Amino acid sequence: MSRNSLITACFLAACLLSGCGGDGTNGAAGAIKIGLSIPTQREERWVRDLEQLRAEAGKLGVELLVKVSENDTDRQTAQCSELLDQGISVLILAPHESGAMSAVAEKAASKGVKVIAYDRLILNAHVDLYISFNSLKIGEMQARYLARLAPKGGYVVLAGAHTDHNAPLFRQGAMNVLKPLIERGDIRIVMDRPVPDWLPGAARDLVAEALASNGRNVQAVLAPNDGTAGGAIQALALYGLAGKVPVTGQDADAEAARRIIAGTQSMTVFKDTRQLASAAFGAAMNLASGGRAPSNATMPNGKMDVPSLLLETVAVDRNNLGKVLIDSGYLSRSAVYGAAEAAGR
Numbered sequence: 348m349s350r351n352s353l354i355t356a357c358f359l360a361a362c363l364l365s366g367c368g369g370d371g372t373n374g375a376a377g378a379i380k381i382g383l384s385i386p387t388q389r390e391e392r393w394v395r396d397l398e399q400l401r402a403e404a405g406k407l408g409v410e411l412l413v414k415v416s417e418n419d420t421d422r423q424t425a426q427c428s429e430l431l432d433q434g435i436s437v438l439i440l441a442p443h444e445s446g447a448m449s450a451v452a453e454k455a456a457s458k459g460v461k462v463i464a465y466d467r468l469i470l471n472a473h474v475d476l477y478i479s480f481n482s483l484k485i486g487e488m489q490a491r492y493l494a495r496l497a498p499k500g501g502y503v504v505l506a507g508a509h510t511d512h513n514a515p516l517f518r519q520g521a522m523n524v525l526k527p528l529i530e531r532g533d534i535r536i537v538m539d540r541p542v543p544d545w546l547p548g549a550a551r552d553l554v555a556e557a558l559a560s561n562g563r564n565v566q567a568v569l570a571p572n573d574g575t576a577g578g579a580i581q582a583l584a585l586y587g588l589a590g591k592v593p594v595t596g597q598d599a600d601a602e603a604a605r606r607i608i609a610g611t612q613s614m615t616v617f618k619d620t621r622q623l624a625s626a627a628f629g630a631a632m633n634l635a636s637g638g639r640a641p642s643n644a645t646m647p648n649g650k651m652d653v654p655s656l657l658l659e660t661v662a663v664d665r666n667n668l669g670k671v672l673i674d675s676g677y678l679s680r681s682a683v684y685g686a687a688e689a690a691g692r
């Protein structure tokens with residue numbers, strides 16, 4: 348059993364021992380309501396998170412009230428307020444804007460509702476648990492991969508949305524690796540910009556701008572996730588450079604896996620959202636029954652050191668994609684290779 352599945356199993360075992368579990372349909376768990384607020388359903392990874400969280404709720408017979416804010420802070424604030432008025436015991440909140448949810452978290456605390464910051468930290472507020480991946484390591488994995496493929500030359504460094512607390516962590520991890528290479532004069536940063544709202548179209552425009560102003564002389568693109576990687580690759584394609592300039596990613600989206608097989612995207616970072624969701628759900632059940640949730644780190648959020656559970660990630664390229672993403676059941680063979688080709692394999 349992997350360390351992460353062990354953590355999940357411990358959550359569930361603790362939950363069952365503490366009497367908050369059920370036989371899947373009724374019992375004590377049936378009385379528990381959990382609120383979930385997530386930022387979007389426009390990106391594959393967030394669709395998977397929601398599917399998994401719904402499945403976890405279904406397994407335990409817990410009522411899960413779901414709100415999707417479509418990257419709108421005011422909407423997310425109003426939706427969380429509604430959830431807090433609906434008698435939930437725990438709010439699982441993935442903030443669109445990490446710095447704008449403190450009032451929501453404080454309102455939760457005043458009502459005795461436990462708050463789990465899901466994937467993205469909530470700043471300047473009491474938070475009971477932060478559950479995510481090791482974001483610094485993700486940036487390091489991306490930059491290390493690029494540095495191997497492009498040890499010298501001009502780099503475009505895209506960062507995630509400035510509203511997302513993860514974005515500077517990914518960037519910092521990447522810069523930890525790139526800084527010595529920059530200081531040695533091996534690589535130079537030709538562009539270093541955040542991508543508003545992580546929008547692929549904005550990433551495309553930024554990379555196109557970098558290519559235009561550097562006479563196509565770009566040797567690597569650090570794209571912080573698969574969505575922005577897709578945009579970056581569109582821009583490279585316009586200049587005949589798709590597949591020639593290494594591009595990173597993150598999330599193991601099916602589309603990114605297809606690009607990795609096609610050779611236009613070099614790698615992605617796999618964050619197993621099944622583990623994230625089931626660990627978060629287990630933690631929510633523990634907190635709902637007055638228990639504690641396991642953690643392996645703390646993260647300062649401006650108000651407190653938030654107990655945190657940070658899961659591990661895997662760098663994936665065409666060499667290990669089949670083993671890590673397909674054999675583990677995260678992506679189907681047909682999602683990666685297309686139905687016809689998958690059938691013939």
Ligand code: BGC
Pocket residue numbers: 390392466467507511513514545572573597598
């Ligand atoms: C998540 C990434 C995701 C990005 C855009 C980040 O906070 O950690 O997995 O790609 O947001 O949604």
